[in-house]
Amino acid sequence: MTNVTFHRVAEATALGDGEARHVEIGDRQIALFNVGGSFFAIDDVCTHAFALLSDGFVEGDIIECPLHGGKFEIKTGKACAAPCTEDVKTYPVKVESGAVLVGIPAS
């Protein structure tokens, strides 16, 4: 297991159920989601073409890319609808003292 550093990215109350937010940690672009009260983080850039998934359409635990309608599972990063065939990276998330923290592996 590589070392992971957690970064504070948002207040937990800032993101309602079914909402998404774009966050940047270093040069990583990350999409943060609230799905049913739990937080998840995945790479924000679609694996098919340049678009930010955090601008997309959330339905349950699926995010639909705003550009071409490809879909990913928010909890696993798995590509689940064409044209996307390559998964997006996921990041560990924890909530501490009302703040959402996203874990980035040490490079």
Place this chain on the structure above:
Amino acid sequence: MTAIDAQAQIVIVGGGQAGGWVARTLRDQGHAGAIVLVGEEPHPPYERPPLSKGLLLGTAKPESTQLFPGEAWTKLRIDHRAGMRATRIERSAHRVALSDGTLIDYGALVLATGARVRRLPLDGAALPGVHYLRDLADSAAIAADLERPGRLLVIGGGWIGLEVAAAARKRGRDVTLVEAAPRLCNRALPPDLAEHLATIHAAHGVELRLGKTVTRLEGQGRVSRAVFSDGATLDVGAVVIGIGVQPNAELAAEAGLEIDPANGGIVVDDNGRTADPAIFAAGDVASHPNDLVGRRIRLESWENAQNQAIHVAKAIRGTAGGPYAEVPWFWSDQYDVNIQLVGLPQRWDRTATRGDPASGTFLVAYFDGPALVGAAAFNAGRDLRFVRRMMQLRVAVAPERLADPQVKLQDLLKPAH
């Protein structure tokens, strides 16, 4: 509906986006038999949208357009007959003749022959420096000419012409665009949005000539001058003609399959099947019933080429599980403006505008009585997704609620309590 045997040989005619997705989905769905893909171009299947956008700007490379890059393509084990055309279907013998004389047997045949550009019967249209845009070679030739000095003349104010004009302006070329109709995107946009789009292009320095035509192109060894219907002349360095496409339905017609007189496409049912149970069609060439639109349609869109193809492959495997019916969706990128359209509204009596058109970010929805029949979004793709879902689910929406920025679109999707 019986599925085609998993060991059968399946022949796909047409190596574009639709053909590629049929092949891939057949494998994803467990088809074990041979898959033959017949394509005129030398390349494996690729996506066409970047041809009029990133490839002209130099921000995308030709190899990035490949539908299934590298190993993803080889893993599909496709018998790819590149540089080949299908010349004849022998329906009773279940085989297809290719341009090299080969005969190939099929258990199922998918016609994904797409469309070809409409040619303009114009003196001088064959001169070097005069281009059409449909494939990678066309795009590369236009990109090379955008490196040359001289004004670019675009003939045709539809999506292709506008995207080429935008790319050429971004690359610093002078651009004149001529359109025979009095406004841009005559078939796709209502007058006010066509006007909005014209304003965007004018602001970016495109000289628009609406309601005009070119009568002749001239040049010694290469195009250098255009003559207009009003007698005006224009010195040009290159010309791109984008006046639409027509479906490649001749192969089907000669085989006795029904062609839709309204749109020239191959008539298929809601599973993409023709009247011949072993022959299917998908993509630009297929005329299919669409219950959500309320009529038979033929779509020239990236998304339909993908999704109808996926559906046809599933129908062949017996896993389609329902009819193919989606709300038509289309997008275009010009400068920093992303335009998205849903539905194919033919008439409407009310509109609802969400956002301020002056801000550049807004959406207009079209209502025919109480029914939401379409929408157009400028830099508002996310909002458009909600509207599309409303149409797909046939959710009743009040125009004033849709126009109210205080109302969250996702709340309009929730069933009323």
